[in-house]
Amino acid sequence: MNLDLINLMDLNIAETEQLMQDIGEPKYRGRQLFKWVHQKGAVQFGEMTDLPRSLRDKLQDSAAPGGLSVITAKTSADGTTKYLFGLADGNAVESVFLPHDYGCSVCVSSQVGCRMGCRFCASTMEGLVRNLSAGEIYAQVMGIQAKTGSRIDSVVMMGSGEPMDNLDEVLKFIALLTSPDGLNIGSRHLTMSTCGVVPGILRLAEANNQVTLSISLHAPNDEIRDRIMPINRKYSIAELLRACRDYVLKTNRRVTFEYALINGVNDSREQAIELGRLLKGLLCHVNLIPLNQVEERAYKKPEPARVKEFKAALQALGIPVTVRKEMGGDIDAACGQLRRRVSGDQSVPGRR
Numbered sequence: 001m002n003l004d005l006i007n008l009m010d011l012n013i014a015e016t017e018q019l020m021q022d023i024g025e026p027k028y029r030g031r032q033l034f035k036w037v038h039q040k041g042a043v044q045f046g047e048m049t050d051l052p053r054s055l056r057d058k059l060q061d062s063a064a065p066g067g068l069s070v071i072t073a074k075t076s077a078d079g080t081t082k083y084l085f086g087l088a089d090g091n092a093v094e095s096v097f098l099p100h101d102y103g104c105s106v107c108v109s110s111q112v113g114c115r116m117g118c119r120f121c122a123s124t125m126e127g128l129v130r131n132l133s134a135g136e137i138y139a140q141v142m143g144i145q146a147k148t149g150s151r152i153d154s155v156v157m158m159g160s161g162e163p164m165d166n167l168d169e170v171l172k173f174i175a176l177l178t179s180p181d182g183l184n185i186g187s188r189h190l191t192m193s194t195c196g197v198v199p200g201i202l203r204l205a206e207a208n209n210q211v212t213l214s215i216s217l218h219a220p221n222d223e224i225r226d227r228i229m230p231i232n233r234k235y236s237i238a239e240l241l242r243a244c245r246d247y248v249l250k251t252n253r254r255v256t257f258e259y260a261l262i263n264g265v266n267d268s269r270e271q272a273i274e275l276g277r278l279l280k281g282l283l284c285h286v287n288l289i290p291l292n293q294v295e296e297r298a299y300k301k302p303e304p305a306r307v308k309e310f311k312a313a314l315q316a317l318g319i320p321v322t323v324r325k326e327m328g329g330d331i332d333a334a335c336g337q338l339r340r341r342v343s344g345d346q347s348v349p350g351r352r
Contacts, residue, residue, distance in 0.1 A: 003088055008037045009066030009135030009142075012172070013181060023062070025055055031181060036065075038182035041142045043067040068093075068139045070147065085143060087112070087136060091129055094159055095140040103153030108140040110170055111161025116195050117230040118216070120262060122294045123160035132161070134172035141183065154189040158214070163192050164200025174209060187211050193258065198235040201243040205250040213247050214256040214287075215240065219266050220275035228265065241282070248283045255282070260289045261307055263300040272310040276317030286314055286321040 017030030036042040045056040068085035075081045081097040096107040115128035163170045191212040219225035225232040261267040291301040314321045
């Protein structure tokens, strides 16, 4: 896509209607155009059969529907498919299709790279390249829906990047995703993950759009979290939990705490007890994740017996807890792995 063209997937209905008026077309054409882009997934103006040819020709010179090209895709034995999408500027971003018995979900990225520096994560290893626009996030969902032919029922923002570090575009993405003229996915079917950017959590609480808040906690105390998650040096666990309580108070929504179990770092029974006491009384759920190992990192996953013991210790303290089912472990499923591997092979066209 020409970088000078307007990305129609970035525009909400009001902006699309204004675009139509700016080029001398009736306002109602904006809603028609929005549906073609955000609901029907049209990637060529020729597909938009209820728009006059004169309008389609006009748009061809100034705008683009905003779809992404697939650089590569890998499918796991369990049906999980990881896509590497090419962006218009030559960068690339990852998304994952996750089929379940109860429907299909997509995990999307909010940034190219990440600046949060979590020690066990692949997507932080090259730092932040840039933020994605709302339309570029949305295009990941539309691209996967088109490729799989499956209706997407839910979206999780757990791919590369920190959503709270790009919150303006992420909130616009949520509005696009939940629009009745778009995919019309209910906000309760959208999960936003954060490593603990407290101002973003407070802002999301004020917005009260009913998304599920997921906190990447990964440690029961500041000493461990400082070592593995640099964000904790800015916002301590105490500050983070205050923000979570504010979120629960304002939205009446349960908070999920993601906890990646790292062998010998945060996976002992004593640390489980410490975690349980920390979360006691908070409307929450703990999702235990045996570490998805990254080749370039030294951290390893614990033995299954260790995971079972950690879970039992939390349950004994009355903390709702599950162990996440591993999906896509055979296809570089950790955030940033596929992008790094492909760019390392120098096969991402135009990669900067």
